[in-house]
Amino acid sequence: MAGGSVKEVDVDSISRRRLSKTGLILISLSGGAAVTLSVICLPFVSPALRRFCLPYVPATATQIKNVMSALAGRSGRLIDLGSGDGRIVLTAAKAGFVADGVELNPWLVAYSKFQAFRLGFCNCARFYCQDLWKFNLKPYPNIVIFGVQEMMPQLEMKLEKELCNDVHVVACRFPFPTWTPDATLGAGMDTVWVYKNPLRINVNSVGHLAS
Ligand SMILES: C[S@@+](CC[C@H](N)C(=O)[O-])C[C@H]1O[C@@H](n2cnc3c(N)ncnc32)[C@H](O)[C@@H]1O
Numbered sequence: 001m002a003g004g005s006v007k008e009v010d011v012d013s014i015s016r017r018r019l020s021k022t023g024l025i026l027i028s029l030s031g032g033a034a035v036t037l038s039v040i041c042l043p044f045v046s047p048a049l050r051r052f053c054l055p056y057v058p059a060t061a062t063q064i065k066n067v068m069s070a071l072a073g074r075s076g077r078l079i080d081l082g083s084g085d086g087r088i089v090l091t092a093a094k095a096g097f098v099a100d101g102v103e104l105n106p107w108l109v110a111y112s113k114f115q116a117f118r119l120g121f122c123n124c125a126r127f128y129c130q131d132l133w134k135f136n137l138k139p140y141p142n143i144v145i146f147g148v149q150e151m152m153p154q155l156e157m158k159l160e161k162e163l164c165n166d167v168h169v170v171a172c173r174f175p176f177p178t179w180t181p182d183a184t185l186g187a188g189m190d191t192v193w194v195y196k197n198p199l200r201i202n203v204n205s206v207g208h209l210a211s
Contacts, residue, residue, distance in 0.1 A: 056105065058084050059146055063172055064091050066186040067144055070170045070194040071097075078142035081132045081155075086112025086125070088144055093125035097142065101127045102135045137162040146172035153177050160199060169195040 059067070067088060071078070075096060080088045083101025085108055092099035093116070103109050109129040116125040128135070133154075137143060141164055145155060156176045159169065171193045175181060181193040 055148070056084055056108065057146075059088055059172060060190055062186060062190040063146070063192065064088060066190055066192040067170050067172065068092070068095060070183065070185055070192050071095075071142055071144075071168060074142055074168055076142065077140050078144065079135075079137060079140040081135075081137075081143065081145045082147060083112060083127060084108055084146075086115050086127060088146070089125050089127065090115060090119060090121060092142075092144075093121045094119075098124050099126075100140075101125075102130050102132050103127060104129070104131055133158065138164055140164070141167050143167065143169045144172070145169070147174060149174045163199055165197075167197060169198055171195070 064087060068091060071092070076098065078089075078092045078097040078099045080092070080099070080101045083089050083103045084105075086101055086103075089099040089101040089112065101109075101112060103112065106129050109127045112125075112127040116122050116127070119125075137159065143159070143163075147155065152171070152174050156179060163169075169176075173189060173191065175193040176195065176198070179195050179198045182196045183194040185192050185194065
């Protein structure tokens, strides 16, 4: 009898220990998932953070069509700032550009590289897993950005320091705050603004660069 009750106690404590282990694993998993989700969602909910880390929202087919129309007649190197899944870069490569994408999210970069390989564009579509704010834009005569409103003033300042001669900048959904666009294509969420040599326009018309 006494031996039997000892066995019962042992089984009971073992199963309790197992339960607490399972509980710990579940708590760790749900905690980890909550932290991951918060990190992913932060750029969406925090306007302050959106200036530095924009959320992933893929361009629509109409938006991409508008971007390509905005760049009609252009050629050479192109950069998409925050290239997401690579759809703009790959479309540009198909159109004959030597297109690069810079993207912070390594999964999106890996997917973009795979797509470039799958479509046979490895030589004319390249993807860099880097921070766009630290990326040198001087070599690019064609620049595309689909960002968020909060980042546009700071991006305008970065571009004013780094733009090369004869550059066309295409902004999707959100225009630059002080530059005057040469053309506006599309409507609503799919609107794109085209800036042809924006520094020349600014120096002549606004003159804020001198101040
Ligand atoms: C609005 S999405 C645009 C995606 C793509 N250009 C398109 O049109 O489909 C913005 C992208 O910028 C990326 N991103 C956010 N902050 C970044 C940063 N500091 N440097 C590089 N990429 C960034 C996001 O991960 C996201 O994929």
